Structure formats: C-alpha cells, structure tokens
Amino acid sequence: MKETFFRSMTWLHTWAGLAVCWLLLLIFFAGSLSYFRHEISLWSKPELHQAVFQDYDQRQVEQQITKGQAYLADKAPDAASWTISFPSERKPYLSFGWADAPKAGERRGKFHEHVVNQDGQQMITDIRDSRGGNFFYRLHFDLHYLPVVAARWIVGLATMAMLIALISGVVIHKRLFKDFFSFRPAKGSRSWLDAHNVSAVMALPYHLIITYTGLITLMFMFMPWGALQQYDGDVRAFRADLNPARIQEKPGDTQAPLFDAARLVSQVERQWGIAPLKQVSITGPGRDNSRISFTLNSEQTVTDRRNLLVFDGVTGELKSLGNPESVTYKTYDTLMSLHTARFADWALRGLFFLCGLLGCAMVATGTLLWAVKIAQKQQKAIKTGARPSIGLRLVDGLNISFICGLPLATAGFFYANRLLPVDMVDRAQREVDLFFITLAVIAIVALWDGLRCTQSWRRWRQWLALSALAFAALPLLGAVTSGQSLLSNMADNQWTLVGFDMISLLSALALGFAARQVSRTKLISSRQGATSRLNSKSATPSTANTLTPRAAVNKKESRDLSLEEARQ
Amino acid sequence: MILALCLGVIAFSLMALSMFGHYKDCFGRAPTRAEQRWLTGFAWLLLLGSYGQCIHYYHLGYGSIVFFGVMTITALSTILLLSYQAKRLPLVLTLTSVFTLVFGGSSLIA
Amino acid sequence: MNTSISQRLTPIKRDLSPRASVIVRLLASLFGGYGVAALTTVLLAQSLPLSRLDAVLVGTMVSFSLFAMMIIRLFSLRSHLRVVLEPVALCSLLYGLTLVLG
Secondary structure, X not given: OOOOHHHHHHHHHHHHHHHHHHHHHHHHHHHHHHOOHHHHXXXXXXXXXXXOOOOOOHHHHHHHHHHHHHHHHHHOOOOOEEEEEOOXXXXXXXXXXXXXXXXXXXOOOOEEEEEEOOOOOOEEXXXXXXXXXXXXXXXXXXXXXXXXXXXXXXXXXXXXHHHHHHHHHHHHOOOOXXXXXXXXXXXXXXXXXHHHHHHHHHOHHHHHHHHHHHHHHOHHHHOOHHHHHHOOOOXXXXXXXXXXXXXXXXXXXXXXXXXXXXXXXXXXHHHHOOOOEEEEEEEOOOEOOOEEEEEEOOOOOOOOOOOEEEEEOOOOOEOOOOOOOOHHHHHHHHHHHHHHOOOOOHHHHHHHHHHHHHHHHHHHHHHHHHHHHXXXXXXXXXXXXXXXXXXXXXXXHHHHHHHHXXXXXXXXXXXXXXXXXXXXXXXXXXXXXXXXXXXXXXXXXXXXXXXXXXOOHHHHHHHHHHHHHHHHHHHHHHHHHXXXXXXXXXXXXXXXXXXXXXXXXXXXXXXXXXXXXXXXXXXXXXXXXXXXXXXXXXXXXXXXXXXXHHHHHHHHHHHHHHHHHHHO | OHHHHHHHHHHHHHHHHOOHHHHHHHXXXXXXXXXXXXXXXXXXXXHHHHHHHHHHHOOHHHHHHHHHHHHHHHHHXXXXXXXXXXXXXXXXXXXXXXXXXXXXXXXXXX | OHHHHHHHHOOOOOOOOHHHHHHHHHHHHHHHHHHHHHHHHHHHHHHOOOXXXXXXXXXXXXXXXXXXXXXXXXXXXXXXXXXXXXXXXXHHHHHHHHHHHO
C-alpha cells in the first residue's frame, strides 16, 4: 500500500498493534498470572494454610478412595459427579468434591470442595468463596461481564492482530541480529524503541508460539468448517473422536448401586504400574450409567490431555478408549500444552511467566513509544500554549489506565480476598468487581486529567508508588489474615505460600524502581521541556489545530519515516 | 538447570563481545577479526552445551522447551549488564566461568 | 532523495484516499482472508490421506497461518483492484476444488 513492502509493513505493524494493544496488555497480564493459578488459588484460601498440606502417598490411595466415596455418598448422594483429588505438587491436599446438577441454562453445576485435614479425620468445609487464580485464567480469554462467545471472538481477533504485528515486526526489524544486544537507556524515544525491540526479540519464539497456540486452543470455535463438513454437523461424534476419554452422558434416571472404586486400584496399577494418580471421578453416582474414571498424574510429560482409565460404575468393567495415537494428534496435543504449560514444573512455569511479562513489556513499550512519538510531533505547539490533541490525550489516558491500572487492580483483588467478609453474598464476584472498580478509578482519574489537559508523569509516579506500597504490604496482610506469617510458612515448607509472598515483594521492588525512574529521567521531553532548548529558536506559530488534509497526510508519512529513521 | 544457565550467560556474553560496539564498551578497543571469530565460535559451542545440559537433565521434549526459557533469561541478563554496567561484564564472565568449571567438574566427579 | 520521495507520495489520479484504501484492505483481508482460510480447512479436511480426525486437525491448525499471510499480502499490494480480486479469485478456486475433490 505504501511505496515499498517495508513501509507497508511498518504501517501495518503500527496500526495492527495500536488497534489491540491495551486489550492485549490485559490478556498477556492475566495469562501470565494464570501460569500460577493453582498457587494463587491456594493463597486465596487461608482456611487451607494450616494442618492441611500433605504429600501424595501411593499406599494410602485405596483407603482415601474408600473414605472419599463414603463421605460423598453421605454428603451429596444426588450430585451430578463426585471427585476425589489426591495431593499433587500444585495442590498439596486431599479433597473430596462434588458438582451439583446444572441448573437451566448452565453448562455445569456448582462445584463444592471439602478438604481433608492432615490427620485424615477432620474435614474443612467452610472455605471462603473466591475464584483465586481462576479469575485471571478465565479473564484472559473469557474477559468478564461479557457473554463468553462474544468475549472469545474479541480475544481471537485481537490474537490475530497480535500475530500480524509480530510477523510485520520481524519483517521490519532489519537489524535483528546486529541490534540483538542493543539497549541504550535514558535516550528518550530511542530507548523506548530499544526496549520494545529487546522485549520482543528476547522471547520471540515464545511470543509467536503463545499467539499461534492461543488461536489453536479455541480453533474449533473460530474455524469449525473442516470438522462440521467431515462429521456432517454431528458435533457430539466429533467431540467423542477428539476426546474419547471424556464422558459426555448426563446421569441416567434409573438407580443402580455404585461399585466400590477402591477395588479397581489394582486394575489401574496393572495398566499404569505404580504411577501417581491425580484424581478419581465418579459421574452419575448411583445411576445405571455411572462411570468411575482414574486420572493419571502425567507430571512432566509434554501433554495437555488427561490420561484416563474409565470403568463402568455399576459392574467395574474397564471401558475406556485411550487418546488417539497419531502423529497429528500428538502435534495438536503438544501445541496445546505449549500454550497452557500444565505439564511444566514450577521452574519452567517461572520461565514461561518471565516470557509472559516480557510480552507485557513489549506491548507496553510499543504503546509508550507511540505516545512519545505523538508528543514529540506536538511539542512545539504545546510549548506555545496549544492543547495536546485528542489523540495524544487518549493514548496517554489508555496507557496509564492499563499499564498502572493492571498491577494496582491485581493488588486490589488480593486485598479484597482477605478483607471482604467471609459470609458475604456472591463474595467471589465482589472480589472480581473490586479488580475492575480499581481499573475504573484509575481510568476516570486519567479521563479527568485528559479533559483538563493536565496529564503528566507525576500521575504515573503516584500510581506506581501506590502499587509498590500495596504489594509490599501484601505479605503482612496475608500473615495477619491467615495466621501464618512468611517465616512460619518457610519453617513449614509451604513453598507455594512463600513463593507468593516473595513475588509480591519483588513486584513491589520493581514498581518502586519504576516510580523512581519516572521522576528521575526525562522520559519524554515535550511536556517537561527538556529538549525545548533545541526548538526555542524557531518561534513558529502554533499550527497544531489547523492542519489541512494534505498536511495531515504528509505529517503521517513523515511520522512513519521518522520511525524508520529512528531505527537507522 | 544451574549449569545450563551459567553456560547460557557465558555464551551470550561472548556473542555480545564478538560485536564491535559491545567489545569497545567493555575493553576500550576494537576487536580483531580473529578475536571476533573465536568469540563467536566458542559462544555457539557453549550455547550447544547449554542445550545439551537441558536435555540431559530433563528429557528431550521438556528439556528443549526449558532451553528456550534459559536463552531468554540469560540473553536478557547480558543485555541489562551491557547497558548498565558494561565494564563489569568481563568480571561477571570470569566469575561465571570459574563457577561453571567448579560446579560442572564436581557434578561430573560425584 | 527527499524530492523523489515527495514526488512519489503524490497520489496517482485515480487512486483511493488513504482512508478508503485502508477500509478496502481491511474488509478484503478480514472477509477474504477468512474465506480463504475456511475453504482451505474444508479442502484439506476432505482430501488429505489421513484419518478423518487427523485431516480435520491439520486443516484447522494450518488455517490461521493462511489467514495471516492473506492479511499481510493484501496490505502490501499497491493495486486496489488486486486487493479485491485476489481473494475473490482464490476463494472461487478453492470452492471449486472442494466441489471437485469432495
């Protein structure tokens, strides 16, 4: 569309990026936190922080199953399904849970989980209603307050735009290898560009894979035509082929006594050897079509699929079909697992998390670079008293709302988790509401600043400093509201909880550092006049608001050109 | 994984040093052609070693994925060191090499 | 160098305004690109020599890269006629192939 392919790709990179960058920031941020969603969920349930943690013990499995089945038959005889979850690395406790039958319009009923105490006798039944880490997980593709289908389409389109931005970005980054190690701090827009390039290139394989596999996780929603055509519209048959072990039937109507699940353990061991189990699920307990399934803890195998052995719930007969074994299916499985990283241990997930944060940095530096560029163009005009353009104020407002807002809102969510009364109605939703209320407050302040043309880096510093304080105080709040301080957690080897506090403190340090940097360096020049000395000689009258269409086009061209010049 | 990380740090530091500008920032003079070639060659070798270490410690699939993460974090550390404390890079390089030899050597013997 | 750039920036007489140009490309790449991707999915799903599930998987997984490639191509073309005609032609060709091979 422009004179050269290169210029077209520069244009495409800029506008594909700008169209979705703030939404992408939300997606990347929530997605990165999701790598540790079980850990966050554990932190959000302080009722489970004492006398609950235990290790998986193969010898106790049968006993735990018997106990679980008896408990659930007593507590929830009419449930749609029961789940006995064994301790695992990420959820170090034994729990018995059940799902209610779905109400009209719901896909699944509410899930209740009761956790077994370390002594094996007591049950912890009053765990506070909180979505914990699952809020962030769902946020990054279902967004919130929107119907799920609409949200996923929006996220899908944003992902497509991200893919285009990545591809065009690689194409236009001619000096990818030459500038591989280049980062020149404190040099204005040059530094923002360097930071954008570094955060993109350092984790480029990750960014490409995450984006593409993100599309793949929802690919049958976005591109169902192949499946529909080949299966003549029979979605159930397709789903059964894709995921054979998953049970799709609703509980039947006829009653039938449930087989004793513990007696199946020896069969399971014959199939899988002495391999750790993750959970035992019983669908439709007490009905004639009940099923008992054992899920293998696949630990660090690079797979996203669950390994299940399914037995008939009444006769105890082995029924399951394993997952397909073809190369294609394994490729699909591997690609899915590269996105969800369910197979990864905490260290690898930490690396994924770091790459996710680099993704946030890439998007944030990109949009900040854009704001700086626009500000530079209007610098002269602003110096002579004109108002910054609506475009600039909008970009500045969105930037501060998302870049400062997301960390602060997250802190707000955690504070709500500990401070809201436990017996509050709809408590989990209120915690989420506080996340969005915090975001909204920052956005409203930004709007107010924008309308009065008083946007400045001071506001950034205020929000960043507040976030730093919030995260620094979080371990303290956690200790006060859960009865377990950081030190006692370390003494008890509760490394998940220690890790949460550590990351909280690290975030506080990073945000505090950022707040300090904002006040020290002259990040952009126009509104603080750092480079005004260079332009003070030219006393041209303000033309910011009187551009002709031709001049506007030329300005846009020269902006793109200067982006390329800055690159050389 | 520690060994893989160390090897990665050394590899990327050497790669950076093989470039004109970064070598100048660290040592104050321009690198010679021969120096550049040695640095690049050795850097790639060590990067391969880092990959091998990842695969050896975890199995093939898992280790390959870990390797990409190792590369990200070590290259990023190199960049930050170069940008903020370029003069310290040779020192960091030497210390990491010593640590690697000691750590690697002792795990080979043990 | 600068003068020749400003000369080349002068739009050709019959060309579209920048806003119209973007709109045409956006619509063509979104609908045309999606059409090409979807038809390729169907084509691959029905003609690859793999099991039914596998063919569907390959076709669907690959489709997004085709969509991306179409967007990139349509935003780099200079002629707006081609921007509109290329996706139409490709979609017609792919549709024809699905009928023939189906």
